[in-house]
Amino acid sequence: MLLLAGLLVACQQAPPPSSPAPSPQNGYGATERAFVELAIATDEQALKLLDLTDSAELKENRNIELAELRKLLDAPYVNNHAGHDMPGMPTDAEIQLASTNPDALKQFVRTHLTESLEVLKSAGPAITHPPTAEVVELMRRHRTAELAAG
Secondary structure, three states, rough: HHHHHHHHHHOOOOOOOOOOOOOOOOOOOHHHHHHHHHHHHHHHHHHHOOOOOHHHHHHHHHHHHHHHHOOOOOOOOOOOOOOOOOOOOOOOOHHHOOOOOOHHHHHHHHHHHHHHHHHHHHHHHHHHOOOHHHHHHHHHHHHHHHHHHO
């Protein structure tokens, strides 16, 4: 929760309350929405980086995650994180460098995987909405397997 709150502060958004009041209908609260918006922005940016690789699995995993994340939205998605430099989210400058430097590409992909896994580990305990928790777990499994595969 601390890492998630820190990321939101870094993005100049108010962090979710430490004990969000879930919506009476489904338990999807401010913490879940903040996580979903951050994860969509991160995965969309990561796809730009991953398009430079020959790993169909990495790209497929991010697309699966994006589809599942979008199903969770309770309002239209607005990318409040565009242009931000956040853990797990490749910057445009990194993507540009990776497009001409294979070593940088490898480093930035690994950084995306390791840093986004840390965000997932931090967010997991704060998510109380079961469908959102399932997506967090899916993403955690993806990152863990992708890191293990090298």
